[in-house]
Amino acid sequence: MPLKVGKGAMAPPFMVMDVIAAANARQASLPPSAPHVIRMEVGQPGTGAPAGALEAAQSALRSGHPLGYTEAFGLRPLRERISTHISEWYGLPIAIDRIAVTVGASGGFILAFLAAFDPGDRIAMAAPFYPPYVNILTALGMKPVVLPTGPETRFQPTVAMLESLDARPDGLIVASPSNPAGTMLHRDELRDITTWCEAHGVRLISDEIYHGLNYEHAPASAAEFSSHAMVVNSFSKYFSMTGWRVGWMVLPPELVRPVECLAQNMFISAPYISQIAAQAAMDCHDELRANVARYRRSRDHLLAALPGAGFAKLSPAEGAFYLFADISDRSNDSVRFCARMLAETGVAATSGLDFDRDRGQRFVRFSYCGPEADMRDAAVRLAAWR
Ligand SMILES: Cc1ncc(COP(=O)(O)O)c(C=O)c1O
Numbered sequence: 001m002p003l004k005v006g007k008g009a010m011a012p013p014f015m016v017m018d019v020i021a022a023a024n025a026r027q028a029s030l031p032p033s034a035p036h037v038i039r040m041e042v043g044q045p046g047t048g049a050p051a052g053a054l055e056a057a058q059s060a061l062r063s064g065h066p067l068g069y070t071e072a073f074g075l076r077p078l079r080e081r082i083s084t085h086i087s088e089w090y091g092l093p094i095a096i097d098r099i100a101v102t103v104g105a106s107g108g109f110i111l112a113f114l115a116a117f118d119p120g121d122r123i124a125m126a127a128p129f130y131p132p133y134v135n136i137l138t139a140l141g142m143k144p145v146v147l148p149t150g151p152e153t154r155f156q157p158t159v160a161m162l163e164s165l166d167a168r169p170d171g172l173i174v175a176s177p178s179n180p181a182g183t184m185l186h187r188d189e190l191r192d193i194t195t196w197c198e199a200h201g202v203r204l205i206s207d208e209i210y211h212g213l214n215y216e217h218a219p220a221s222a223a224e225f226s227s228h229a230m231v232v233n234s235f236s237k238y239f240s241m242t243g244w245r246v247g248w249m250v251l252p253p254e255l256v257r258p259v260e261c262l263a264q265n266m267f268i269s270a271p272y273i274s275q276i277a278a279q280a281a282m283d284c285h286d287e288l289r290a291n292v293a294r295y296r297r298s299r300d301h302l303l304a305a306l307p308g309a310g311f312a313k314l315s316p317a318e319g320a321f322y323l324f325a326d327i328s329d330r331s332n333d334s335v336r337f338c339a340r341m342l343a344e345t346g347v348a349a350t351s352g353l354d355f356d357r358d359r360g361q362r363f364v365r366f367s368y369c370g371p372e373a374d375m376r377d378a379a380v381r382l383a384a385w386r
Contacts, residue, residue: 007138007139007141008139008140010139011135011136011138011139012131012135014131014132014135014354015131015350015351015353015354016041016042016043016350016354019041019338019342019348019349019350019351020041020042020348022339022342022348023037023039023041023342023348026342026343026346026348030346035346035377035381036346037342037346037347037348038346038347038348038370038374038375038377038378038381039348039367039370039374040347040348040349040366040367040368040370040375040378041338041348041349041350041365041367042367042369042370043179043321043322043367043369044236044242044369045237045240045242045291045321045369046369046370046371047240047291048240048241049239049240049241049244049277049281050239050240050280050281050284050287050288051284051287052280052281052283052284052287053239053241053277053278053280053281053284054277055280056276056277056279056280057273057274057276057277057280060272060273060276061273067272067273068272069268069269069272070101070269070270070272070275071269072100072260072263072264072267072268072269073099073100073101073260073263074099074100074101074248074269074270074275075101075272075275075276075279076096077279078101078275078276078278078279079096079099079101079248080096081279081282082096082099082101082248082282083095083096083099084282085282086099086221086223086250089211089221090220090221090223090224092221092223092224094223094250097256098250098251098252098253098256099248099249099250099251100248100249100251100256100259100260100263101246101247101248101269101270101275101278102232102246102247102248102249102263102267102270103245103246103247103267103270103271104234104235104236104245104246104247105207105209105232105233105234105236105247106132106247107245107247107266107267107270108232108233108234108247108248108249109132109133109136109205109207109232110136110140110266111249111259111262111263111266112205112230112232112249112259113136113137113140113142113205114140114262115230115255115258115259115262116170116171116203116205116230116255117140117142117170117171117203118142119140119141119142120141120142120143121142121143121170121171122142122143122144122145122167122169122170122171123137123142123143123144123145123169123170123171123172123173124144124145124146124147124157124162124165124169124171124172124173124202125144125145125146125147125157125172125173125174126146126147126148126149126155126156126157126161126174126178127146127147127148127149127355127356127357127358127359128149128155128178128180128181128324128352128355128356128359128360128363129146129173129175129355129356130175130178130179130180130207130355131354131355133173134146145165145169146358147161147162147165148356148358148359149161151313151315151316151326154181154183154184154315154316154318155178155181155183155315155324156174156176156178156181156183156184156185156189157172157174157193158189158193159192159193159196162193162196162200162202168200168201168202169202170202170203171202171203171204171205172193172197172202172203172204172205173205173206173207174190174193174204174205174206174207174222175206175207175208175209175210176190176206176207176208176210176219176319177210177211177213177214177219177318177319177320178210178319178320179210179320179322179355180322180324180350180352180354180355180363180365181315181322181324182315182316182317182318182319182320182321182322182323182324183315183316183317183318183319184214184216184217184219184318184319185220186217186220187217187218187220190206190220190222190225191220191224191225194206194222194225194226194229195225195226197226197228197229198225198226198228198229203228203229203230204222204226204228204229204230205229205230205232206221206222206223206229206230206231206232207232208221208222208231208232208233209232209233209234209236209237209247210237210238210319210320211233211238212237212238212239212288212292213237213238213292213295213319213320213321214318214319215295215296215299215317215318215319216316216318216319217318219319221250223250227252227253228252228254229252230249230250230251230252230255231249231250232247232249233247233248233249233250234246234247234248235247235274235278235281237320238288238291238292239278239281239282239284239288240281240288240291241274241277241278241281244271244273244274244277244278245270245271245274246270246271246274246275246277246278247270294372295321295368295369297372298321298368298369298370298372298375298376299317299321299323299368301375301376301379302323302366302368302375302378302379303317303323305376305379305383306323306325306366306379306382308383309379309382309383309385309386310330310382310383310385310386311323311325311327311364311382312329313325313326313327313328313329314326321367321368321369322365322366322367322368323365323366323368324352324363324364324365325363325364325365325366326362326363327362327363327364328362331361332361332362333361334351334352334353334360334361334362334363334364335351335353335361337351337364338350338351338364341364341382341385344385345381345382345384345385346381347378347381347382349364349365349366349367350364350365350367351363351364351365352364352365366378
């Protein structure tokens with residue numbers, strides 16, 4: 001008798017993982033003297049957690065503390081520190097009962113979607129998008145509504161796009177700076193979208209995970225414009241702590257208790273040790289700003305060098321550590337293009353298909369968070385490959 005398999009089991013893969021596997025395989029096949037594979041496919045900082053975070057974690061381990069569960073919303077001192085961080089970065093007072101520590105931004109999405117939406121609800125987002133938005137929503141029986149965007153709006157959604165939908169969506173996800181385009185919603189644009197959502201009963205989820213990695217404009221938080229927006233953030237990117245699996249949310253007052261109940265049932269808590277390290281990381285800005293300065297140098301170099309290497313149509317790269325390149329003058333099959341690029345130059349990058357299923361074959365995402373020397377070498381190899 002065949003056993004039932006749920007719709008959630010049909011979530012598609014995150015294709016970048018296949019590129020990572022191909023890059024690993026190529027590296028393993030190379031003789032030690034050959035130039036190494038340059039990793040521009042991964043979206044995680046090569047640096048680990050800042051020194052102060054490691055020290056705090058080591059001293060917690062040595063202390064003999066049992067490091068058990070915490071309250072579902074996290075350790076109070078960490079929540080207090082996050083509240084101070086929000087006031088330092090955005091000048092915004094947020095009561096700590098609205099702050100939830102989560103298992104990364106990824107844990108935050110599941111809590112946000114379950115608390116705010118029902119199966120069948122329609123949730124809008126710009127394409128290109130971070131693939132798990134669509135994959136998690138679909139696994140939960142919710143319906144992604146994709147707004148195709150391009151360079152005219154810096155790959156970001158607008159109020160006009162929302163107005164032009166046949167039916168009002170139940171929710172909207174925005175990400176600024178975004179993955180894969182590395183572009184931002186500027187303060188006035190985020191304000192207009194947030195106030196439009198509030199006026200039209202559309203629940204806004206603002207993914208602010210790349211805040212701190214911005215090169216042109218200071219980012220605004222959706223929480224500045226509406227207390228009904230759900231903000232998702234993380235220690236994975238600016239704080240360089242991907243594997244510690246810790247993030248946070250700023251919750252609308254009406255969703256505090258529902259999210260707390262969901263979090264208790266689904267995760268119990270984020271890892272204790274990670275919360276200790278995360279709190280210390282919030283005082284490591286010198287080290288973290290040095291990482292940002294390195295990203296900025298790599299970005300500036302690539303923006304100057306890649307056009308001469310045949311990648312002339314690049315996203316403005318206002319934040320995060322991504323360049324989204326329109327390669328339509330070279331290929332209409334970016335999966336094959338990336339495979340060939342890896343085989344012939346040793347530079348690994350991701351096909352845009354992961355981020356936009358309709359138009360992604362025309363795009364490649366380069367991540368520039370790797371070592372600075374590698375980013376320079378990549379530009380040289382790609383120019384020679386042209
Ligand atoms: C836009 C965006 N949101 C969320 C995440 C997931 O973050 P976390 O490691 O905090 O789960 C990523 C990871 O790359 C991302 O790019």
